[in-house]
Amino acid sequence: MAEILMKAAAFVAIIFMGYLLRKKGFFKEEDFHVLSKIVLKITLPAAIVANFSGVDLQASLLILSVLGLGGGLMLITSAYLAAGKNREEKAFFMLNTSGYNIGNFTMPFAQSFLGPAGVITTSLFDTGNSFICLGGAFSAAKMVKEGEGKISLIPIIKTLVRSIPFDAYITMTALSLLHISLPAAVITFSEVVSGANAFIAMLMMGVGFKISGDTSQKGKIVKILAVRYGV
Template identity: 40%
Template sequence: MEIVLTKAFGFLFMIGVGFGLKRGGLFSQKDTDLLSRLVMKITLPMVIISNFRTLSLDVSFLTDIALGFITNLMAISLVLLLTRKKQPSERAFFIINASGYNIGLCTLPFMQSFFAPDAVAVVCMFDVGNAIMVFGITFTIATLITKGKDNVSVKEIFKTLFSSMPFVAYLVMISLCSLKIQLPNIVFDLATMMGQANTFLAMILIGIMFEPKMKKSVLKDMGSVFVLRLVIACVFSFLIYHYLPGPLLHRQILSIIVFSPILSIAPIYTERCGYDRSAAAVLNSLMLPFSLIIMTILLIVLKLY
C-alpha cells in the first residue's frame, strides 16, 4: 500500500509542480500547445511502440478494443436520451465531456508505473477503441447536433482521426503484430528511451492546464456531467469485473481504467460546438485528480500492488 500511495502522490505532486510553475510565471497557457505536441506526437507514441516489444496479439485484445469502443458508444447513447430536451450546445457539452477517456496523458503513464508491459497492453488495446470514438465519432455526433449534417464531411472525420499520432501508432503496431513483423531491437530501444519522458511531461502539462476559475451559470451542467461520468464508470466497472470473460487481472485493469478522466482536448471540442470552453476546462481539471484518487483506491482494494 505504501508504494502505490507514494506513486499516486508523485503523480499529483508533478501536477502541482506544473500548476505552481504556471502561477509563478515560468509557464503560461500558451506553453500547453508545445508540451501537448511533444506528448501527443512524440513521447506517447514512443510509449505505445515500446509496449509492443514483447506483445503478441490474441482474441482477448480484440475484446479490449471493442470494449473501448462500446463503452463510449453506450455513454453517448445514454447522454442523448437524458439531454433530449436541452439546447444543442448543451447536449454537445454533455456528449463530449460525459464520454471518452484520457488514456494517453493520464491513465497510461499511471498504469505503466504499476504493471508490466503485457498488462499495460490491455490499457493500450482499450485505448484503440476509445481513440476511434474520441478523435472521430464523438466529436462528429456533437457537431451533427449543433451544426447539422451538412457541415460535417467524411474527409473531415478521417482527417481528425488520422491526425492523432497515438491512434496511428496503435494502428501501425497492431498491423505489424497481426502480420507477425518484428521491428529491429534498436527501434524499441530508442522508443523506450524517448517514452521515459512521457509520464513527467504529461503530468506537468496537466498541471499547467489546470484552471480553477469557473462561471456560476454553467455550474449545474458541470455538476451533472461530473455525477453522470461517475455513475457510468461505476456501472461499467461492476459489469466488467463480474461478467466480462477473461483472466482476473485482465478484468481488474479494465474495471479501473473506466474511471479515467475526461479527454484533455474536450475544452477545444466544446468551444467548437458553441458552449463555454471554461466550463469544460474547469471540469477537466477537477476530474483528473479525482480520477487518480479513485484508481489508486481501486489498486489498493483489489490488492493489485
C-alpha cells in the same frame, strides 16, 4: 502497497509542481500546448512502441477496442437522453460527457504501475475510444445541434490517420499479431524516450490546470459528472 502509494503521490506532486511553476511564471499558459505536443507526438508513441515490442499479442484482446468504442457510444447516448430538449444543450452534454483521456492521463499510470501488459491493454481500449475522441463525439454533437440526419465518417477517418498515437496503436497491433519485430535500435530508442512520458504528462496537467466558468454553469457541470460517473 506502500510503494504503489508513494508512486501515486509522486505523480500528484509532479502535477502540483507544474501548477506552482506556472503560477510563479516559470511556465506560461501557452507552454501547455508545447508539452501536450511532446507527449502526444513523441513520448506517448514511443511508449506504445517500446511496450508492444516483443509481445505475443492474442487476437482475443481486440475485444478491448470494441469495448472502448462501445463505452464512448454509451456515454454519448446517455448524455443525449440526460440533457434537456434544447439542441445546443444536448450537443454540449454529448461533447463533455463522452470519451476517455487515455493518452495524456491513463497511459502514464498504466506504464508506471502495470508495465507492458497494462500499456498494451490500455492501448487496445484507446484504439476504439479514439473513434469517439477524435471526431465521433463532435460529429454526433454537430448532427444534433444542426438537426442533420447523418454522421460523416470521412472527417473522423482523416483525423484518426493524422493522429500519431492512433497510427502507433494500429501499426504495433498489426506487427504484434503478425509476429514481426522492429530493429533493436528502434526499440532501444523508444524505451529511452518513453521513460519521459509519465513525467512530462503529469507536468503538462499541472501547467494546464485552470478553473474557469461562472456559477450558472455549476448545475450543468454536476449533471454531466453525474451522468459520466453514473454510467
